[in-house]
Amino acid sequence: MTAAPLLKIEDLRTYFYSRSKQAFIRSVDGVSLEIAKGETLGVVGESGSGKSITALSVMGLISGGPGVISGKIGFKTDSLQRNLLHQLEDYVTITKKDNRIMQVNKEEAGWDRHTDHLMDRIRGKEIAMIFQNPKSSLNPFTPVGKQITEAIQLHTAVRSEQEAKERALSWLDRVRIDSPRLRFDNYPYGLSGGMCQRAMIAMALACEPSLLIADEPTTGLDATIQSKIVDLLAELKTELGITTMLISHDISIISRLADAIAVMYGGTVFEYGPAKEILSSWFTSKHPYTTALLTSVPSAQNIREKGYLQAIEGDVLDTINIPAGCRFYSRCNRVTEKIRERCERCEPELREIVPGHKVRCWLYYE
Amino acid sequence: MKSYSQIAGEIGEFSDLPFWKKADPIDLAYVGYGLLIVTLVVMSYFLGSFHLLPYNPDDIDLELMMAGPGTPGHILGTDFMGRDMLSRLIVGIQAYFLPGLLAVFIALFFGTVLGVLSGYPAKTGFDTGITYFTNLVDSFPRLVLILLVIAAFKPDIWYIMLVVGITNVPVVASHIKGKIQFLKQKNFIEADMALGLPTRTIILKHILWHNCRSLLIIQATLGMAEAILMETSLSYLGFGVQEPTPSWGNMVQAGANYFMQGKFWPSTAPALAILFTILGFHLLGDGLNNILEEKKGK
Amino acid sequence: MKLSAIRPIALVLSRELTITALLLLGVSFVVFIILYLSPGDPFSVLLEGQVSTEEAREGLREAMGVPKSWYSQYLSWLTNMLQGNFGTSVRTGLPVLQEVLRMGLNTVVLTIGSLFITLLLAVPLALYSAVRGTDRISWPLTMFSYVISALPVFWLGYIVIYFFTHKLGIFPMAFGYSSGGSGSAWLYALLPIFVLGIGNGTVSEVIRFLRSEMSRVMAEDYIRTARAKGASVWKHSFKEGLLIPVTEIIASKIPFILGGAVIVEQVFNWPGMGKMAWQAAQDRDYPVIMGVAILAAVLVRLGSLFQSVVYVAVNPRASKE
Numbered sequence: 001m002t003a004a005p006l007l008k009i010e011d012l013r014t015y016f017y018s019r020s021k022q023a024f025i026r027s028v029d030g031v032s033l034e035i036a037k038g039e040t041l042g043v044v045g046e047s048g049s050g051k052s053i054t055a056l057s058v059m060g061l062i063s064g065g066p067g068v069i070s071g072k073i074g075f076k077t078d079s080l081q082r083n084l085l086h087q088l089e090d091y092v093t094i095t096k097k098d099n100r101i102m103q104v105n106k107e108e109a110g111w112d113r114h115t116d117h118l119m120d121r122i123r124g125k126e127i128a129m130i131f132q133n134p135k136s137s138l139n140p141f142t143p144v145g146k147q148i149t150e151a152i153q154l155h156t157a158v159r160s161e162q163e164a165k166e167r168a169l170s171w172l173d174r175v176r177i178d179s180p181r182l183r184f185d186n187y188p189y190g191l192s193g194g195m196c197q198r199a200m201i202a203m204a205l206a207c208e209p210s211l212l213i214a215d216e217p218t219t220g221l222d223a224t225i226q227s228k229i230v231d232l233l234a235e236l237k238t239e240l241g242i243t244t245m246l247i248s249h250d251i252s253i254i255s256r257l258a259d260a261i262a263v264m265y266g267g268t269v270f271e272y273g274p275a276k277e278i279l280s281s282w283f284t285s286k287h288p289y290t291t292a293l294l295t296s297v298p299s300a301q302n303i304r305e306k307g308y309l310q311a312i313e314g315d316v317l318d319t320i321n322i323p324a325g326c327r328f329y330s331r332c333n334r335v336t337e338k339i340r341e342r343c344e345r346c347e348p349e350l351r352e353i354v355p356g357h358k359v360r361c362w363l364y365y366e
Numbered sequence: 367m368k369s370y371s372q373i374a375g376e377i378g379e380f381s382d383l384p385f386w387k388k389a390d391p392i393d394l395a396y397v398g399y400g401l402l403i404v405t406l407v408v409m410s411y412f413l414g415s416f417h418l419l420p421y422n423p424d425d426i427d428l429e430l431m432m433a434g435p436g437t438p439g440h441i442l443g444t445d446f447m448g449r450d451m452l453s454r455l456i457v458g459i460q461a462y463f464l465p466g467l468l469a470v471f472i473a474l475f476f477g478t479v480l481g482v483l484s485g486y487p488a489k490t491g492f493d494t495g496i497t498y499f500t501n502l503v504d505s506f507p508r509l510v511l512i513l514l515v516i517a518a519f520k521p522d523i524w525y526i527m528l529v530v531g532i533t534n535v536p537v538v539a540s541h542i543k544g545k546i547q548f549l550k551q552k553n554f555i556e557a558d559m560a561l562g563l564p565t566r567t568i569i570l571k572h573i574l575w576h577n578c579r580s581l582l583i584i585q586a587t588l589g590m591a592e593a594i595l596m597e598t599s600l601s602y603l604g605f606g607v608q609e610p611t612p613s614w615g616n617m618v619q620a621g622a623n624y625f626m627q628g629k630f631w632p633s634t635a636p637a638l639a640i641l642f643t644i645l646g647f648h649l650l651g652d653g654l655n656n657i658l659e660e661k662k663g664k
Numbered sequence: 665m666k667l668s669a670i671r672p673i674a675l676v677l678s679r680e681l682t683i684t685a686l687l688l689l690g691v692s693f694v695v696f697i698i699l700y701l702s703p704g705d706p707f708s709v710l711l712e713g714q715v716s717t718e719e720a721r722e723g724l725r726e727a728m729g730v731p732k733s734w735y736s737q738y739l740s741w742l743t744n745m746l747q748g749n750f751g752t753s754v755r756t757g758l759p760v761l762q763e764v765l766r767m768g769l770n771t772v773v774l775t776i777g778s779l780f781i782t783l784l785l786a787v788p789l790a791l792y793s794a795v796r797g798t799d800r801i802s803w804p805l806t807m808f809s810y811v812i813s814a815l816p817v818f819w820l821g822y823i824v825i826y827f828f829t830h831k832l833g834i835f836p837m838a839f840g841y842s843s844g845g846s847g848s849a850w851l852y853a854l855l856p857i858f859v860l861g862i863g864n865g866t867v868s869e870v871i872r873f874l875r876s877e878m879s880r881v882m883a884e885d886y887i888r889t890a891r892a893k894g895a896s897v898w899k900h901s902f903k904e905g906l907l908i909p910v911t912e913i914i915a916s917k918i919p920f921i922l923g924g925a926v927i928v929e930q931v932f933n934w935p936g937m938g939k940m941a942w943q944a945a946q947d948r949d950y951p952v953i954m955g956v957a958i959l960a961a962v963l964v965r966l967g968s969l970f971q972s973v974v975y976v977a978v979n980p981r982a983s984k985e
Contacts, residue, residue, distance in 0.1 A: 103371035124894030509923030513945040518702035637819035645814035
């Protein structure tokens, strides 16, 4: 991690509210992350761990109250430096009790307007995003090509219809869509899921953004198509060297593309470090959750070593009832008697154990 | 500024909370107002049918014509012939109460039958037949159809409410059908069949009683509002109850000339009665829908 | 528009036209059944009305002396109608079709005008509350629209008339006539349009429908994509969130508005087919009321034809479904 971070998330909190339970759903609860320029950060975790909500918070696309309530999102390119949550504290009042957020007042309409203002010329131009379920993410009423030229005309110097079309076609070609001229006038319903995701990628990259957020880009696609999309992303990565935040629950996809990995659980980051350390077997000071996650991947090696496929016991953490101690305590198989007390009572910090590698676990506190 | 706060201590479960705690306070207010109106209407109906009235609604008092509300002895004032407004308003309910119930009953009964027939069996021609029937009924402006029936038969409220009931059948049928299709999607019905329950039990108990109950209540409420609106419109047009027997519609009509002279009350009092009643039924239906139907799905 | 886009529209249009024709046949049959079942044989009055000369009428009466089977009665009536012969009014002796068409035009003006007013009020409020939810601005306005919609439309008419005669000094006596100067004649013509547009229970229903459709669309994935790429949310939600629902609600509200027109025309003495229907019901003028019912049904069907055409033109999938 040599280059200055392009995106720096500090202590981000995004909450929702369950009326029926009269309680907060603490979807993102103190997330800190960095993405260096040119790097691909893989964010991995089970569903409900807050990965996608983190990404949507960066884009300012959270709908539903109260949404983002605290934190900082520093975004810095050569020409632009901005806190994407600038002045958030003017719109939000938080009341804590026993160091736990119990009440939030937020001027939502005002904040929404403010976000749109802050994100103007960033959404789509500086940060582009692709989603899961590409078929429903494209506008069903507009031809695919039109949706790409729209982005080009919005964010680049290209204004003329013809020139934008040429550029869109070249991008469709680049994401390996066969006969782009034919596909250009197709509506999304006429295209397969994989084709739609390629079109989404073309649309996202067509304005040459500084950061690409790929939120579960292969989920909802057939297995063979999934690997083709991953191949495409890998190709584009070497070709363009674009900074990427890749979100997936599938660690095998992350392992193919990521330079750094953040492991998320229950709304926080459990471990953050270089991909080669996290994925390797020689680096042993990993978070117990990361180890469990790696051994639960269906791979020939894992099965050969153990004779069976190891699953993580217990259920995914319910982000309404967050315990006072470590979030993983009830499922953890590496609690020692020495630290049990602490694991149950206090939440560990995300602590740097070797340079550039942070873990949130009491095991590594000595 | 929106405020969210978490209750301290144990976190509640959805199913544990009674529905009035889960509901939006605005919806509860709507339902409360609606129930108040329904109670008033039902009470007034019985008061009217047993002649428990402050005055005889036909007693003319030429000394005290067009008195405003709050006049001593006449809480709601008098009309253009000095007849007691409150008594006339109460008696006016007779004009629509039972016929309205008939319309609601027809719509609910036949709507349910058609809805089950078109939604429950796997594949029959019923479905297209009912779509055609719905489109056919929707092709007629209801009031024009009623005028046609009036011309062909006679201006009788029971005939009119028969038409109102029949024209509401497709609405109820489509709701029931939609509900059944939703249950099918969730495999509830397959599960029942797998348990070997008789078809009668599935339809009557599991589909209609457990899942369509609140929907039928809501449709009944909205149907009653429509029936009242039709009755008052027709008696306004002169096809319903005739003077001197009061009905809200003919009271508004009879007061029209005085209204133009700036004596508003004889027309306004029945118009407000219509307003508050229709509003009550609409809000009741809406509130119930929000509390019992929509939010349950989420 | 490209040729490839027109073909599916033409296909759907022909399908819809067939359905419309079938439904109108059904409408004529319902009208027939009602008249056929009614006491006092109004149906022979209808058939008589279709025959003008005294001798022919005698001949028909003779021919019908032995009651004809119901279907041959229906067929002869229908054949006459298809040839444009809707009979003559019992009251005025004028041919029904021409009269109904002449009056119908006034009603169409009233209906379309009031729809326009309704949408002018309902669309902004629906969009606002779809995006913002219920807040300090949208709740009172929505509540107000509920109250306005529950007001009996005839009484709302009185208020408006009273206000204009007493406060503004315009004295409308009948349609197109006013003593307040020539400039106010058109103003007076606007009043019933206005009353039918805001009253009659349509506004609140239109608001509710448009709001729920718009908020459904706003939660769609592709709207999130539009926001993520910095494009206009309104532009992307326009077709599914506004255009299609608006045409849908127009089509489904036309019968209701035509019903309201009967009352409003009565209040304002507007010479439309609603007033005609009222007069005909008073006089038991069967040919006229039947003509009005059929023309009204034609208008309703035209509305839903319009809706399907817009839907197919907008939705690329529709023609494949």
